[in-house]
Amino acid sequence: MIATPVHVSSDEPLDARLSTRLANADALAAERGVALTPLRRQVYAAIVVSDRPIGAYDLLSALEPQRGRVPPTTVYRALDFLVEQGFVHRIESKNAFVACCDAGRPxxxxxxxxxxxxxxxxxxxxxxxxxxxxxxxxxxxxxxxxxxxxxxxxxxxxxxxxxxxxx
Ligand SMILES: [Zn+2]
Ligand SMILES: [Zn+2]
Known part of the structure; x- marks a missing residue:
């Protein structure tokens, strides 16, 4: 499987941290044979650029400029995938998500x-x-x-x- 090139839409802050995290996630997904679909990537990118834990409903509004209205269940499924792969963690006490500081190492x-x-x-x-x-x-x-x-x-x-x- 070939990792897709890093793609970030122009309205996102294209900082080095985001590109590094996305490249790392792409490489891990390719290695594991799982699909980091465009939606999963966008959800992941929104969590990475958020400087605080972000909840599912804030993610929905963060995605709206890029994707229009996304059904909440779709975002929940993307979050399940990202948590399962260790790309993000769920903060139980806040019901919110943060990007892992060291994805790929359990x-x-x-x-x-x-x-x-x-x-x-x-x-x-x-x-x-x-x-x-x-x-x-x-x-x-x-x-x-x-x-x-x-x-x-x-x-x-x-x-x-x-x-x-x-x-
Ligand atoms: Zn403080
Ligand atoms: Zn972690």
């Missing part, structure tokens, strides 16, 4: 989520997941999926709360 999802501005950071590695894995195996329990979401204040919001001027 890992547990761990997030720091700011209560004030919504900024969400994915933490690579299994530092947070390890202790709960130990505790569950002590109960003879086999974990199939683990999502770690820590909510609090991000560095920027903490600085602002402490009276520092907004940068």
């Amino acid at each position: 890992h547990q999802s761990q997030f720091l989520i700011c209560d004030t501005c919504g900024a969400t950071v994915e933490i690579a590695g299994s530092a947070l997941a390890a202790p709960s894995a130990e505790a569950s195996s002590a109960h003879g329990f086999e974990v199939h999926r683990q999502v770690v979401e820590l909510s609090g204040l991000c560095a920027a919001c903490r600085a602002h709360a402490n009276g520092a001027p907004l940068s």
